[in-house]
Amino acid sequence: MSTFVSDPRAGGLPSGSQRGRRSSLRTWRWSDRLVLCAAWAAGLSLCAIAAAILLYMGYRGVQYLRPDLIFSRPQASLNQAGSGGFLDPLLGTALLTVIGIAIAAPLAISSALWIVEYGQGGRAHQLLTRVVESSIEIVAGTPDIVIAVFGLAIFQLHLLAFASFIGEGGGVYGRSFLAAGAMMSLIALPPLFVATRDGLLAVPAHMREAAFALGKTRIATIRRVLLPSVRPNIATGVTLGVSRIIADTAIVIVLLGDELRLTPRQGGFPGLGVLRGTGSSLTSYVYDNSPAGEGLAPQKAYAAAVLLLVFVLLLNLAVERFIRRSQARTGGVAIAGGIA
Amino acid sequence: MIELKQAPHPVAVAVPPRRTIVLDRLPEPVRPPEQREAVRPLATAAGPERLRLEDVTVTYGGASTLGRRGANAVRSVSLSIHQGEVLALIGPSGCGKTTLLRTLNRLTELTPGACRGGRILLDGEDIHELEDTALRARVAMVFQQPNPFPMSIFDNVAFALREQSRRRPRRPELEPLVVDALKRAGLYNEVEDDLHRPALRLSGGQQQRLCIARAIALRPEVLLMDEPCSALDPISTGVIEELIHELRRDHAVVIVTHNLAQAHRVADKVAFMYLGDLVEYGTVQQVFEEPRAPRTRDYVQGAFG
Secondary structure, three states: OOOOOOOOOOOOOOOOOOHHHHHHOHOOOHHHHHHHHHHHHHHHHHHHHHHHHHHHHHHHOOOOOHHHHHOOOOOOOOOOOOEOOOOOHHHHHHHHHHHHHHHHHHHEEEEHHHHHHHOOOOOHHHHHHHHHHHHHHHHOOOOOOHHHHHHHHOOOHHHHHHOOOOOOOOOOOOOOOOHHHHHHHHHHHHHHHHHHHHHHOOOOOOHHHHHHOOOHHOOOOOHHHHHHHHHHHHHHHHEEEEEEEEHHHHHHHHHOOOOOEOOOOOOOHHHHHHHHHHHHHHHHHHHHHHHOOOOOOOOHHHHHHHHHHHHHHHHHHHHHHHHHHHHHOOOOOOOOOOOO | OOOOOOOOOOOOOOOOOOEOHHHHHHOOOOOOOOOOOOOOOOOOOOOEEEEEEEEEEEEOHHHHOOOOOOOOOEEEEEEEEEEOOEEEEOOOOOOHHHHHHHHHHHHHHHHHOOEEEEEEEEEEEOOOOOOHHHHHHHEEEEEOOOOOOEEHHHHHHHHHHHOOOOOOOOOOHHHHHHHHHHHOOOOOOHHOOOOOOHHHOOHHHHHHHHHHHHHHOOOOOEEEEOOOOOOOOOHHHHHHHHHHHHHHOOEEEEEEOOOOOHHHHHOEEEEEEOOOOEEEEHHHHHHHHHHHHHOHHHHHHOOOO
């Protein structure tokens, strides 16, 4: 049992049973004190900014956020009361996210696997590794409006007419969920790749050697040992990718046709019509309804923005819970890096 | 009888078919500490020769440096390893003992630039001719750092047993083999209440015994141990040394250790290496008490290392 005595020299207690004297702020150099104040100021102002965003958006948006808004479809109307809710934009966001991750995840995970497991030996392999990593960095650094315009140029080729539809006059329309989803996958690919690659690099070499020493082939090691241990990293990467997809506006405005409602095209099996059709997402809805767009229902814009924020927060919470659960199951494997 | 057998490999190279793993005799229970002999008996008669090294040279600088003086990690080592005895490789840091150990199951091939000269025969077959996965199922290795996979205890040991045959063995078939491996490693009594606990929750000594159980699950002919106790506390070290004493009956054990006292306790034969050369090889009695080479005498008496 240790007792706390303010003056360690009083009384016959053995030294070390309570806290020793620590240096007080008065004895610090002025430069250290300055840096301490600056660090506190930076941290507190970050908290203040985050709180300000949440509170302001909440105040402006929550008063207009009603449950029926989420489930009713938007209508074009001059009257605010008649302009409906944002079910279609919600569905549009969800659809884009699913398409984007479905394309990006296999590409990112398999590239990261190849680079870490096979791309480290031999000169040709290392060259390919450098090329792949540079390409992904270039894609990561490209502004999303550039990616959007690039997507428009690509999907207006006749080769890719299957992804959207051919309008009157013979030109390929080039704007559809498939086109936007494909470009969204480029947005989501770099964070997913980097998270998976760093997770794989963090697996210690003796873990792989232990698997090889048991007579396992490389593929078996990847499937049974490596991929399960980087599952938390993949989850983090997917969250980052999904956050970026949800937040992206340029690609939606350019490549999704910017119609208020989900407008599927006819023909093909049922799902394909929706994918080839146009619609809107929460971000383009916010833009259209804000004073910068058509500006007829700014309150709805705030409500939709609050919804977006809530989505991202819930997503982060869910991933943190997933990471903690899988750490408990495996007994505490460390994850390199967090949600940045 | 439980069989996990794979059909012979359909390739022109003469690769022997995978062995059947069959429990044809009941595994002997590991005796509790009270019943073990207080004094270690004289070494049992050595069993058949399992591994023979002929003039083995290993270098990390690429094939051109093989044989060049001063560039080789291991130079011209010839040894014979028998079942029923424990061979300890001793020597100061950097003398090549770990490299030699890793060559025995071809783990050095994972390092780019590693080349090997000479021959290593496992039961008469050149290990270079065997498939590396087949070789490593017969020559198992335990590492310095306990490294259980992030799975349950059962899955860790079963990982070694799965994918050994064409058809997937189901849990009821695997369970007796897993339990047997854990018993032979002396861990079963401590974990039998819940085999599906995560393996990373065990203590360090238990994790190392789990790695040993994982390694001996396939009943390898040779067991290689790379300083298995150096990351453990003295009590766990003692438990594992007792375990090695039991394991040598069924496997040929090669242990690398920088702890001379441990080599004295555990080994039957000792090989002293220095800067890549095999300086002396003999029984524990000969090397520690009547060393022939002066360098051996200096090392075992603590003059350097």
